[in-house]
């Protein structure tokens with residue numbers, strides 16, 4: 001089952017996971033910059049992280065025939081300190097030209113604060129200035145509904161952002177309809193306890209259709225599953241959906257979205 | 267928008283999923299029993315459990331979109347934004363506001 005996992009954090013996982021993903025049919029992944037599970041002490045910590053994402057991880061993935069792409073940003077959790085966030089944003093330009101960088105991400109909100117929103121707006125403006133695609137992280141649990149709406153408002157208020165070049169990730173039943181209605185792409189994250197199961201992702205695809213939607217694992221240092229994307233494919237097949245539909249969801253759709261940046265090739 | 271439905275009929279879906287969700291329902295019953303055994307008399311109910319009880323009622327009502335409506339019960343509907351986040355930065359799974 002050939003697939004792309006368009007949102008995963010392999011820098012916090014083992015090489016064994018790359019092997020298991022390759023064995024399961026993974027041909028490409030994209031790795032957004034995110035929170036490390038603790039707040040970094042200086043902007044220099046991000047410099048090293050961005051080097052890992054643009055130099056080291058592509059080589060590690062390449063050993064298993066997996067193409068590695070990435071996204072650069074200051075994540076919403078650490079964006080709550082605006083001065084610190086701006087120090088990190090000052091080093092973006094050095095990395096946006098790297099051959100595996102597809103855009104700005106995963107930006108968004110975490111606790112829906114004014115500080116987070118300020119830095120989100122500044123990163124959206126940066127994306128507009130550099131003509132970058134955007135990958136959005138929506139907040140967790142009780143903060144998701146309000147945060148998803150605030151993020152879409154901020155994207156629209158900028159006035160220069162094409163919604164077709166924005167992926168709004170970690171959508172669930174209460175946010176996916178509005179994301180699609182407002183013209184953005186929606187991402188379904190299959191992640192234990194806090195996000196979707198393969199079954200619920202399949203339900204959402206049955207209800208909302210398969211246009212402008214991708215599925216991903218967002219596998220990271222928490223309990224998560226690097227094989228979540230093919231498991232969603234198996235779930236769709238178990239319900240009798242066609243091979244064409246499964247391929248559209250787990251391969252064609254991410255390829256279509258990501259290919260809007262000509263750096264993305266398979 | 268291209269939509270599609272499962273090729274399974276209702277009985278096929280029950281065959282596929284009944285045991286899995288039967289087990290989840292028993293898990294919820296056991297969780298509530300566990301809470302009851304640990305009752306602290308006089309304490310106001312935890313905001314998460316208030317939301318849990320409100321969400322549980324959706325399971326047995328007659329209306330569709332149950333998953334969406336359950337997620338909405340657990341969502342923060344306040345319009346205001348805090349200046350900055352508390353140190354923990356985590357989410358609790360239910361909003362702190364009073365469940366009506």
Ligand SMILES: [Zn+2]
Nearest residue numbers: 032034106218
């Ligand atoms: Zn992520």
